[in-house]
Amino acid sequence: MMSLSRHNFLKRLVREQKVGALMGSLLKEIRNGGHSVADTESKAGFGGGVEDVYGEDCATEDQVLTPWTASVASGYTLLRDPRYNKGLAFTEKERDAHYLRGLLPPAILTQELQEKKLIQNLRQYEVPLHRYIAMMDLQERNEGLFYKLLIDNVEELLPVVYTPTVGEACQKYGSIFRHPQGLYISLREKGKILEVLKNWPERGIQVIVVTDGERILGLGDLGCQGMGIPVGKLSLYTALGGVPPSACLPITIDVGTNNEKLLNDEFYIGIKQKRATGQEYAELLEEFMTAVKQNYGEKVLVQFEDFANHNAFELLSKYSKTHLVFNDDIQGTASVVLAGLISSLKLLGGQLADHTFLFLGAGEAGTGIAELIALEISKKTNAPLEETRKKVWLVDSKGLIVKSRIGSLQHFKKPWAHDHEPIKELVDAVKAIKPTVLIGTSGVGKTFTREVVETMASLNEKPLILALSNPTSQSECTAEEAYAWTKGRAIFASGSPFDPVEYEKKLLVPGQANNAYIFPGFGLGLIMAGAIRVHDDMLLAASEALAAQVTQENYDKGLIYPPFTNIRKISANIAAKVAAKVYELGLASNLPRPKDLVKYAESCMYSPLYRSYR
Numbered sequence: 001m002m003s004l005s006r007h008n009f010l011k012r013l014v015r016e017q018k019v020g021a022l023m024g025s026l027l028k029e030i031r032n033g034g035h036s037v038a039d040t041e042s043k044a045g046f047g048g049g050v051e052d053v054y055g056e057d058c059a060t061e062d063q064v065l066t067p068w069t070a071s072v073a074s075g076y077t078l079l080r081d082p083r084y085n086k087g088l089a090f091t092e093k094e095r096d097a098h099y100l101r102g103l104l105p106p107a108i109l110t111q112e113l114q115e116k117k118l119i120q121n122l123r124q125y126e127v128p129l130h131r132y133i134a135m136m137d138l139q140e141r142n143e144g145l146f147y148k149l150l151i152d153n154v155e156e157l158l159p160v161v162y163t164p165t166v167g168e169a170c171q172k173y174g175s176i177f178r179h180p181q182g183l184y185i186s187l188r189e190k191g192k193i194l195e196v197l198k199n200w201p202e203r204g205i206q207v208i209v210v211t212d213g214e215r216i217l218g219l220g221d222l223g224c225q226g227m228g229i230p231v232g233k234l235s236l237y238t239a240l241g242g243v244p245p246s247a248c249l250p251i252t253i254d255v256g257t258n259n260e261k262l263l264n265d266e267f268y269i270g271i272k273q274k275r276a277t278g279q280e281y282a283e284l285l286e287e288f289m290t291a292v293k294q295n296y297g298e299k300v301l302v303q304f305e306d307f308a309n310h311n312a313f314e315l316l317s318k319y320s321k322t323h324l325v326f327n328d329d330i331q332g333t334a335s336v337v338l339a340g341l342i343s344s345l346k347l348l349g350g351q352l353a354d355h356t357f358l359f360l361g362a363g364e365a366g367t368g369i370a371e372l373i374a375l376e377i378s379k380k381t382n383a384p385l386e387e388t389r390k391k392v393w394l395v396d397s398k399g400l401i402v403k404s405r406i407g408s409l410q411h412f413k414k415p416w417a418h419d420h421e422p423i424k425e426l427v428d429a430v431k432a433i434k435p436t437v438l439i440g441t442s443g444v445g446k447t448f449t450r451e452v453v454e455t456m457a458s459l460n461e462k463p464l465i466l467a468l469s470n471p472t473s474q475s476e477c478t479a480e481e482a483y484a485w486t487k488g489r490a491i492f493a494s495g496s497p498f499d500p501v502e503y504e505k506k507l508l509v510p511g512q513a514n515n516a517y518i519f520p521g522f523g524l525g526l527i528m529a530g531a532i533r534v535h536d537d538m539l540l541a542a543s544e545a546l547a548a549q550v551t552q553e554n555y556d557k558g559l560i561y562p563p564f565t566n567i568r569k570i571s572a573n574i575a576a577k578v579a580a581k582v583y584e585l586g587l588a589s590n591l592p593r594p595k596d597l598v599k600y601a602e603s604c605m606y607s608p609l610y611r612s613y614r
């Protein structure tokens with residue numbers, strides 16, 4: 001005999017006469033290992049189960065409820081689904097066809113009008129974090145509108161969903177957390193990571209951005225709260241690179257945190273323990289990488305983001321042999337900086353090989369960029385890498401990296417230990433090395449002091465100064481300082497954006513040297529070609545493609561990067577050049593190769609425009 005609850009359930013289904021409801025319950029049934037909701041309920045005893053669809057408000061606090069309930073597809077469900085929701089843009093016909101009558105006020109607003117209203121609203125928030133929260137709410141509510149707004153106002157909104165505001169959002173993630181925007185894989189999920197991946201509602205994942213939260217921008221260990229970074233990076237994959245949101249998966253691996261403030265914070269969202277290291281860490285990562293391949297196949301791109309350098313280099317080197325992996329901080333940053341250096345030659349003159357590069361910071365970003373510069377010079381001049389590396393010098397927290405320190409250097413610094421006297425201070429290194437290009441990748445703000453910048457200006461007619469550390473608070477110097485201390489002669493770009501500066505009645509426009517120029521187009525290129533491995537030549541191709549997008553008009557303003565306003569076109573060009581390289585290297589699996597790769601890239605790109613519903 002049918003149980004009462006099942007009977008009620010079916011009656012309700014009939015009453016609703018909605019196929020969606022049946023689909024909803026069937027889905028729940030499948031997820032529940034083939035048991036119907038009602039079966040589960042009858043086994044579970046009193047409380048829980050489908051009766052709670054109607055009765056959960058009456059249940060007492062000590063009664064167990066089944067958290068998921070059969071979803072009944074009235075149009076209400078459609079309004080709550082960010083992928084399909086169009087808010088007031090639903091037409092009369094759609095409102096009838098999808099049971100929306102009465103659920104919306106009568107006005108019908110086009111997507112353009114909704115966008116106009118939203119940007120006006122956003123501009124009224126004076127606190128950047130409030131804008132961030134409003135944007136995240138919109139993403140949760142109406143994905144198409146979120147992306148249309150972001151794409152159409154990219155210069156204005158990039159600093160909101162990305163650096164610098166995303167940094168503050170991560171610092172306060174525990175307090176502002178509303179809704180999970182990606183997958184959390186902690187030590188507690190050890191042994192079941194594959195199951196956890198299956199909990200994500202999308203199957204066709206093409207890009208994963210994963211962090212373990214240990215080096216979030218220049219803000220240090222933010223543990224599980226680093227989730228803001230993969231979420232932000234993937235929103236750029238879609239907005240700037242056109243990878244559909246349904247193909248993007250943000251993941252945070254939580255192995256604990258060494259941040260005492262978070263460990264003592266009652267709102268902290270991660271596991272409260274010191275970071276797992278060594279074998280325990282390696283095993284979790286190994287299980288994760290294996291599960292990713294098992295669940296999504298060989299061609300899913302895994303982008304490592306904001307890992308501390310003691311794990312980042314090792315993970316990249318280990319998994320680049322077996323997976324399609326890319327470390328944005330090491331490789332993406334290298335590619336964007338090399339692009340800026342190539343384009344700066346139009347302003348500085350000469351070839352890359354004529355320049356001398358000095359870095360403050362010898363970690364992921366610093367040594368990653370250094371290596372790509374040396375590789376590019378080597379390719380252009382046919383000189384061996386060991387020789388071209390001598391053009392590049394790095395300073396870390398202990399001073400200039402020199403031969404006498406080699407025994408105590410981390411492996412990624414060793415190639416940069418050149419013959420020289422030890423030097424402690426950056427300013428003394430500038431005086432001794434006489435660089436034409438100064439690059440900050442230390443994560444420490446205000447380290448390009450007046451004396452450092454003035455020394456650069458005394459050595460160079462046009463000193464090239466890149467203050468790459470993020471967010472703005474960690475920038476090695478501001479745009480205003482760079483221009484003032486060089487009497488307006490510096491070519492300046494920074495990791496986080498600065499406003500244009502008026503210097504002696506001339507408007508000087510600083511560029512933004514951020515890997516956001518590269519990874520969206522780079523990833524799209526890999527996906528288009530069905531790449532199975534990443535190769536350094538693809539990074540060089542991306543750099544050259546980006547440098548080629550800088551126009552005379554940009555150069556006239558002192559810019560070495562094109563503005564972000566054209567980023568989708570720029571990304572399509574980067575994607576095409578990267579894909580071409582993938583095919584050339586025989587690493588492509590999507591065959592045959594499309595003839596016009598730029599057109600093909602454009603045709604692959606996600607559009608945020610609303611679709612009409614039948």
Ligand SMILES: NC(=O)C1=CN([C@@H]2O[C@H](COP(=O)(O)OP(=O)(O)OC[C@H]3O[C@@H](n4cnc5c(N)ncnc54)[C@H](OP(=O)(O)O)[C@@H]3O)[C@@H](O)[C@H]2O)C=CC1
Nearest residue numbers: 217218361362363364365396397442443469470495514515
């Ligand atoms: N603009 C962009 O696109 C990107 C910017 N970044 C930014 O770059 C910064 C660094 O990132 P990443 O390379 O991954 O970090 P790492 O931790 O790998 O490297 C930091 C380096 O800076 C050195 N350092 C720290 N403090 C000082 C100091 N006071 N003086 C001199 N050197 C110092 C460290 O020295 P030691 O080794 O001795 O500890 C280390 O070599 C971050 O702020 C990040 O946001 C990163 C990626 C992309």
Ligand SMILES: CC(=O)C(=O)O
Nearest residue numbers: 217306329470514515
């Ligand atoms: C931009 C970036 O990836 C970083 O600052 O870490």
Ligand SMILES: [Mg+2]
Nearest residue numbers: 305306328329
């Ligand atoms: Mg990063």
